[in-house]
Amino acid sequence: MTDYRDEAVAPATSIEEFRKIVTSRRSVRRFTDEPVPEDVVEDCLDLAMLAPNSSNLQPWEFYVVREKQVMSQLAEACLGQNAATTAQLLIPIVARSNTWKKNSLRNLDYWPEETMPKIIKTYYSKIALFHYNPGPLGSLGMAKKAMGLLAGLARPVPRGPYGINEMRTWAVKSTALAAQNMMLAFRAHGYDTCPMEGFDERRVNKILALPNDAIVTMILGVGKRAPDGIYHRRYRFPRDEFVHYI
Ligand SMILES: Cc1cc2nc3c(=O)[nH]c(=O)nc-3n(C[C@H](O)[C@H](O)[C@H](O)COP(=O)(O)O)c2cc1C
Secondary structure, eight states, X not given: OOOOTTOSSOOOOOHHHHHHHHHHOOBOOOBOSOXXXXXXXXXXXXXXXXXXOGGGOOOEXXXXXXXXXXXXXXXXXXXXXXXXXXXXXXXXXEEETTOHHHHHHHHHHHOOSSSOOHHHHHIIIIIHHHHTOOOGGGHHHHHHHHHXXXXXXXXOOOOOOOSHHHHHHHHHHHHHHHHXXXXXXXXXXXXXXXXXXXXXXHHHHHHTTOOTTEEEEEEEEEEOXXXXXXXXXXXXXXXXXXXXXX
């Protein structure tokens, strides 16, 4: 995989191409019946997985659903939204709050350089295993929080993620970035998406037989936009209410 690590200069890119991809991405609620080629889907999955993520612990999973019967079950769980019922495929994007340990140790195996710096080895074999561990029922998280409160009086300290809920937020952050990479990748390939959080979580978890720590961050409907697939012109609130210069 090209990662430009060995290039002296970063490759030339085009802001205009990027702008076209970002501005032409809309949440598309109706899709045509044109299928999405498998190689496009595979490429978008690869690009999603290149998203930045916390400590490279990659707390995400992607379920590519093309099977008609499962799609219709999922569409029903998505409350019958057009974006789900007309999609060519559905991709539930799932955050995992309990894969940090396995993936921390995996970093030791997957390190891509000849030698692993000691600090990296210590990080993935010790520090991360302690830092991300909420302990039974969040007990270790609570203890770490108390220690952090004390130590934090004198100096800056990391403030979590401590408990089980904070680990869920932690996993969702990185997973949402992968979701955005994926939506932009589909757009760059000429396809469209709609991210959906309007679904019955319990039913979706059951349909996909997800483990307890799974959080379905979004379900993407994917396809080619139908002529009436975008419901209205895009708008955002005035930027000066949201952008602060300090
Ligand atoms: C986390 C998330 C959940 C969303 N859930 C839904 C949904 O369930 N159904 C839907 O039609 N759109 C959903 N959307 C799309 C938003 O309504 C849409 O992004 C927003 O109105 C801005 O429009 P745009 O995406 O076309 O720029 C969701 C978007 C995000 C990021």
